[in-house]
Amino acid sequence: MSDITPPKRPRRWMLYAPLGLAAAAGAGFYAMLQGLQDGSYDPRGVPSVLLGKPVPDFSLPALEGVDLPALAAADLRGPLPGPVLVNFWASWCAPCIIEHPQLMRLAREGIAVHGINYKDRVMEAGAFLQRHGNPYRRLGRDEPGRIAIDWGVYGVPETYLLDRQGMIRWRWAGPITADTLEKDLRPLLRRYA
Amino acid sequence: MIGELGHFALALGCILALAQAILPLIGAHRRDARLMALASPLAGAQLIAIASAFGALLWAFAVNDTTVSNVVLNSHSQKPLLYKFSGAWGNHEGSMVLWVLILALCGGAVAGFGRDLPSALQARVIGILGLIAAGFLGFIIFTSNPFERVWPPPMDGQGLNPILQDPGLAFHPPMLYLGYVGYAVTFAFAVAALLEGRVDAAWGRWVRPWSLAAWSFLTLGIALGSWWAYYELGWGGYWFWDPVENASLLPWLIGAALLHSAIVVEKRESLKIWTVLLAILAFGMSLLGTFLVRSGVLNSVHAFANDPARGVFILALLMAYVAGALALFAWRAPKLGGTGIFAPLSREGGLVLNNLLLCSIAAVVLVGTLWPMFADILFGAKISVGAPFFNAATAPLAIPLVAAMALGPMLAWKRADLAGALQRLWWVGALAVASAFLTLLVAGYHVWPALGFAAAAWLIFGAAADILDRIAAFRRPSQAWNRARGLPRAAWGGAIAHAGVGVMFAGLAGMGLATDALVALKPGEATRLAGYEWRLERIRDVQGPNWSARRATVTVLDGARVVTVLEPEKRFFPVGRMNTTEAAIHTNALRDLYAVLGDERDGGGVLRLHHNPLAPWIWFGAVIMALGGGLSLSDRRVRVSAPSRKAATAPA
Amino acid sequence: MTRWLFFCLLLALPAWAAVGDPNERLPDPAKEAIAREIGRELRCLVCQNQSIEDSDAQLARDLRRLVRERVAAGEDSAAVIRFVHQRYGDFVLLRPPVTAATMLLWATPILALGGGIAVIMLRRRRALAEAAALSPEEARRLAELDRGAA
Structure with missing residues (x-):
C-alpha cells in the first residue's frame, strides 16, 4: 500500500496536536491545584450578582420579643455614615454559632451590623441572641426565605458588605471566622471606611 | 502485624514493578533475550506481592482491626461481612490498592497468555505495565497508605456511609476498575508499537480482545x-x-471507538496511527477520571481526597504517562505507515464515521465536564454545565451515529453498494418509522420518546437483518442453520452488542414517558397513577442488622387484582447517624412500579410514586452489550493468539 | 458516582431524608409539567450538580415553590428562568448562556465534527495524491494488489 511509496511531506503538526492539547490541559490542572492551595481557585465559590449594585427592594418585619428595629431596603440606601454589614443567619445553623463572636467584636468596634433572620422560629431566634449576644442594630425577619432569594442567598450564614454609597462590595458565603475577619474583611472595611 | 506485612508487600510490589519496567524494556531495546525473559516472572512476582497486600487489607476489614485508621474511618463491627469487604475498596486508599491489584492481574495475564506474542513486543508491553504500576504504587506508598495505624485504637469503627452499603455498589468499583485498567493494557500495546515502530494485523488482533474486555467491564460498571x-x-x-x-463515560466512548478501529487494523491494516492514538487516549481518559475524582479540582467531588499533594502526584503521573506517550506518538507515528485507500462508502468508511461521531461525542462530554473549571481559571467565570447542555449538544451527534450503526455492518469492505445495503434494510426502516408513529399515537405528542423507539427498532431489527443477511436466510433458507453455526462469534457478538444499544434506547424512550405522583395518604386511603390504584395500608417500625426503619406498605391494584405490595422504607443508621430512603420497586420487565416514603404527618405519610415504562431495559441493554462484547471475545480468531509468523511476513 | 454521593451527603443530607411536599405541586398538570421543565434547567446551588427538581435541599424547595408560583401566575418559562438568573447569576443555569466565556463550549460539537472531517479529507487527499504520483498503470496494479490482499 502506501508503505511502498515513501511519504512526501508528512503533516507533522497534526501528530503534535494531541500532545499540545494534553499539555495545555495539564498546565490548567496545575494552576487549579495551586489555586486550591492559595484559595484563588474554589470550585464551590459562587460570586454574587449584586456586587457593585445597591440592595434589592425589600421591607422585613422586626423579630417579635427582641427590642430591635425592623430592616428595609431604605435603611441600606446611600449615603450611609460608614460601611455596613448585612448578615443572614438562623438559630438552627451551626456555623452561625462559630461566626457569632466575630460579629460581636465588629459590633463592639462600632461597625454597623444588620441581621436578617432566615427561616427561623421567633422563640428560638430570640433565645439564640440572648445566649450568644446581639450584634445587630436592625433585625429583619425573613421567615419564608423569599427576600433571601432576591439577594441570591444560597445558604446561611451569608454576609454582605455595603460601602457608604450603599453599593454591595463583598459577599461571604459561610461563617466569618477569625481568620476571614482579619484577612478578608478588615482590609475591605478600611478601604470603604 | 498483618498490616505491616501488607505495607511491606506494597513496597516490595513497587520495587518489583520498577524492575519489571526497566529490565525488559532495556532487554527489548538491546535485543537481549535474557533480560526480556525476566518480564513474565517479574510480572508474576509483582502480582503475588500486590495480591498479598490486598489480602492483608481485606483481613484488616474482616476482623475489624481498629488499629488501622482506614478501618476505623470506613468500617464497623456490626456491618455484614460483604460490606466489610466492600468497605475495603469503598474509600480512596483501598480503592487504589484494588486498582493496582487489577493492573497486576492484567500484567500477569499478558505474561501468562502472551507466550505466542513476539518476545520483544511482550517484553515491552509488560515493561510499560510495570512502569504504570510503579507510579501508582509510589502514589499509594507516599500519599495514601491504607495500613496507617492509629494509637490508641478506638473501641469500634465509624461505619461506612450507609448509602454505600448496597450489593450494587459493592461490585460497582471493581467492574469500573477492570474497565479502566484494561485500557492500561491497550495503552501498553500502543506504546510498545510506537517503540517498535510497527503496527500490523497481529498487533490489532491482540489489542482487540483487551479493548473488548475493558469495554465490556466498563459497560457493566457504569x-x-x-x-x-x-x-x-x-x-x-x-x-x-x-x-x-462523565469521567467514566469518556473512556467508554473512546474505548468503543478503539474497538471499532482495531477491526480495521486487523482486517485491512489501515487506520494504524489513529488506532494507536485512540489506545493512548482511552487510558488517558481513565487516568483523567482518576485525577478529577481524587484531586479536589472538581465541583462535584470533595470527600474522596482533598489533599492537593495527592492531586499534584496524580497530575504528575497523568502527564508522565499520557503526555509522554503522546510525545512518543508525535515522534514515532510517521513510522507506522500510511492509510490504505478505500472508498468513503465502504465498511472502513462506516467505521471511520463511527469513530468520528463517537470521538465528537467524547469531545463534547470532555469539554462540557472540564469547561466550568477552565472558564473559572481562564476568565473567572462561574458557570454550570448540566443535563440540558449535554442532551442538546450530544443528540445531533448521536442521531447520525445510530443511523450509521445499522447500516455500517451491511457495507462491504473497500467499496460498498449503498443502494444494496439500503434495500436490505428497507423493512427495518419501515419498522422504525412505524414505532415512532405508534408512540405518538399511543402516548401523545412526545418527540424524544418517539425518536427513541424509532432508534431502538432500527438498531434491534437492523442487527437481526445483519445476521439474516449473513446466513442468507431468505436466499438459501435450507442452509441458514448451518451458516448460522458457521458464522464467526465476532459477527454474532457485534450484532448482539448493537441490538443491546437498541434495547437501551427503548428503555431510555420508555423512561421519557414515565409518570409520577406526590401524595399525602393516610392508612386505608388510595390514589391513582398510570391506571393503577395505589393504597397505603400502614406504616410501622422494623429493625435491621445495623439500622432501624419506618416501613410503609402500599398495595398496588389493577381493578380488583393485587399487582404487588410495595414496602418503601426510611432507614436510620445509628452508627454515623444517617437516614436513607429505600425505594420499593416492582418490575415485570415491561415497567417498574416505584414507591418512596417521605415525611410522616397526622398519622399518614407522604409517598412519591412512579410508573416507569421499560425502565429495566436500560440496564438489560447494557448487559446485552457486555454479553456481545464477551461473545466477540470468545471468537476463535481472537482467542487463539495471533500467530507470530504473521508478524514476520507483515509488509515491510 | 460514589464520590459524588459522599459530597452530596456532606452538604445536603435532607436530600435523602425527604421526598418533597405534595402541596408544592401545581394542580394543573400542564402547568406542573412546565414548572418541572423549568426546574430541570436550574441548578440546586447547595447540592452541587443536581437540578432543583432532583434535590430536596431547603434552597431547592424554595426555588421549586417560587418557580411554581410564577408559572401559576401565568409567566412564561423564559421569564421565570430570567428571574432566577438575575438573582443567582450564570452559575444557576444548567444550560450555560452563550457568552464570550462559553463560545468554545457551545462550538465543541461543530469544531469536533468539522475538525475530524477536515483531517479525514486532508489525509485522504494526500493518500490519493500519493497513489496518483505513480503512473496510472501502477496505481491500477496497486489497487489490484490491494484487492487481492483483502
Whole structure:
C-alpha cells in the first residue's frame, strides 16, 4: 500500500496536536491545584450578582420579643455614615454559632451590623441572641426565605458588605471566622471606611 | 502485624514493578533475550506481592482491626461481612490498592497468555505495565497508605456511609476498575508499537480482545452505578451528567471507538496511527477520571481526597504517562505507515464515521465536564454545565451515529453498494418509522420518546437483518442453520452488542414517558397513577442488622387484582447517624412500579410514586452489550493468539 | 458516582431524608409539567450538580415553590428562568448562556465534527495524491494488489 511509496511531506503538526492539547490541559490542572492551595481557585465559590449594585427592594418585619428595629431596603440606601454589614443567619445553623463572636467584636468596634433572620422560629431566634449576644442594630425577619432569594442567598450564614454609597462590595458565603475577619474583611472595611 | 506485612508487600510490589519496567524494556531495546525473559516472572512476582497486600487489607476489614485508621474511618463491627469487604475498596486508599491489584492481574495475564506474542513486543508491553504500576504504587506508598495505624485504637469503627452499603455498589468499583485498567493494557500495546515502530494485523488482533474486555467491564460498571442510583437515591433518575459519571463515560466512548478501529487494523491494516492514538487516549481518559475524582479540582467531588499533594502526584503521573506517550506518538507515528485507500462508502468508511461521531461525542462530554473549571481559571467565570447542555449538544451527534450503526455492518469492505445495503434494510426502516408513529399515537405528542423507539427498532431489527443477511436466510433458507453455526462469534457478538444499544434506547424512550405522583395518604386511603390504584395500608417500625426503619406498605391494584405490595422504607443508621430512603420497586420487565416514603404527618405519610415504562431495559441493554462484547471475545480468531509468523511476513 | 454521593451527603443530607411536599405541586398538570421543565434547567446551588427538581435541599424547595408560583401566575418559562438568573447569576443555569466565556463550549460539537472531517479529507487527499504520483498503470496494479490482499 502506501508503505511502498515513501511519504512526501508528512503533516507533522497534526501528530503534535494531541500532545499540545494534553499539555495545555495539564498546565490548567496545575494552576487549579495551586489555586486550591492559595484559595484563588474554589470550585464551590459562587460570586454574587449584586456586587457593585445597591440592595434589592425589600421591607422585613422586626423579630417579635427582641427590642430591635425592623430592616428595609431604605435603611441600606446611600449615603450611609460608614460601611455596613448585612448578615443572614438562623438559630438552627451551626456555623452561625462559630461566626457569632466575630460579629460581636465588629459590633463592639462600632461597625454597623444588620441581621436578617432566615427561616427561623421567633422563640428560638430570640433565645439564640440572648445566649450568644446581639450584634445587630436592625433585625429583619425573613421567615419564608423569599427576600433571601432576591439577594441570591444560597445558604446561611451569608454576609454582605455595603460601602457608604450603599453599593454591595463583598459577599461571604459561610461563617466569618477569625481568620476571614482579619484577612478578608478588615482590609475591605478600611478601604470603604 | 498483618498490616505491616501488607505495607511491606506494597513496597516490595513497587520495587518489583520498577524492575519489571526497566529490565525488559532495556532487554527489548538491546535485543537481549535474557533480560526480556525476566518480564513474565517479574510480572508474576509483582502480582503475588500486590495480591498479598490486598489480602492483608481485606483481613484488616474482616476482623475489624481498629488499629488501622482506614478501618476505623470506613468500617464497623456490626456491618455484614460483604460490606466489610466492600468497605475495603469503598474509600480512596483501598480503592487504589484494588486498582493496582487489577493492573497486576492484567500484567500477569499478558505474561501468562502472551507466550505466542513476539518476545520483544511482550517484553515491552509488560515493561510499560510495570512502569504504570510503579507510579501508582509510589502514589499509594507516599500519599495514601491504607495500613496507617492509629494509637490508641478506638473501641469500634465509624461505619461506612450507609448509602454505600448496597450489593450494587459493592461490585460497582471493581467492574469500573477492570474497565479502566484494561485500557492500561491497550495503552501498553500502543506504546510498545510506537517503540517498535510497527503496527500490523497481529498487533490489532491482540489489542482487540483487551479493548473488548475493558469495554465490556466498563459497560457493566457504569450500568451498575446507574442502576444503583436509580433504586437507591429514590428520585427515579438514572443518569445525572455529573462530572464523576462523565469521567467514566469518556473512556467508554473512546474505548468503543478503539474497538471499532482495531477491526480495521486487523482486517485491512489501515487506520494504524489513529488506532494507536485512540489506545493512548482511552487510558488517558481513565487516568483523567482518576485525577478529577481524587484531586479536589472538581465541583462535584470533595470527600474522596482533598489533599492537593495527592492531586499534584496524580497530575504528575497523568502527564508522565499520557503526555509522554503522546510525545512518543508525535515522534514515532510517521513510522507506522500510511492509510490504505478505500472508498468513503465502504465498511472502513462506516467505521471511520463511527469513530468520528463517537470521538465528537467524547469531545463534547470532555469539554462540557472540564469547561466550568477552565472558564473559572481562564476568565473567572462561574458557570454550570448540566443535563440540558449535554442532551442538546450530544443528540445531533448521536442521531447520525445510530443511523450509521445499522447500516455500517451491511457495507462491504473497500467499496460498498449503498443502494444494496439500503434495500436490505428497507423493512427495518419501515419498522422504525412505524414505532415512532405508534408512540405518538399511543402516548401523545412526545418527540424524544418517539425518536427513541424509532432508534431502538432500527438498531434491534437492523442487527437481526445483519445476521439474516449473513446466513442468507431468505436466499438459501435450507442452509441458514448451518451458516448460522458457521458464522464467526465476532459477527454474532457485534450484532448482539448493537441490538443491546437498541434495547437501551427503548428503555431510555420508555423512561421519557414515565409518570409520577406526590401524595399525602393516610392508612386505608388510595390514589391513582398510570391506571393503577395505589393504597397505603400502614406504616410501622422494623429493625435491621445495623439500622432501624419506618416501613410503609402500599398495595398496588389493577381493578380488583393485587399487582404487588410495595414496602418503601426510611432507614436510620445509628452508627454515623444517617437516614436513607429505600425505594420499593416492582418490575415485570415491561415497567417498574416505584414507591418512596417521605415525611410522616397526622398519622399518614407522604409517598412519591412512579410508573416507569421499560425502565429495566436500560440496564438489560447494557448487559446485552457486555454479553456481545464477551461473545466477540470468545471468537476463535481472537482467542487463539495471533500467530507470530504473521508478524514476520507483515509488509515491510 | 460514589464520590459524588459522599459530597452530596456532606452538604445536603435532607436530600435523602425527604421526598418533597405534595402541596408544592401545581394542580394543573400542564402547568406542573412546565414548572418541572423549568426546574430541570436550574441548578440546586447547595447540592452541587443536581437540578432543583432532583434535590430536596431547603434552597431547592424554595426555588421549586417560587418557580411554581410564577408559572401559576401565568409567566412564561423564559421569564421565570430570567428571574432566577438575575438573582443567582450564570452559575444557576444548567444550560450555560452563550457568552464570550462559553463560545468554545457551545462550538465543541461543530469544531469536533468539522475538525475530524477536515483531517479525514486532508489525509485522504494526500493518500490519493500519493497513489496518483505513480503512473496510472501502477496505481491500477496497486489497487489490484490491494484487492487481492483483502
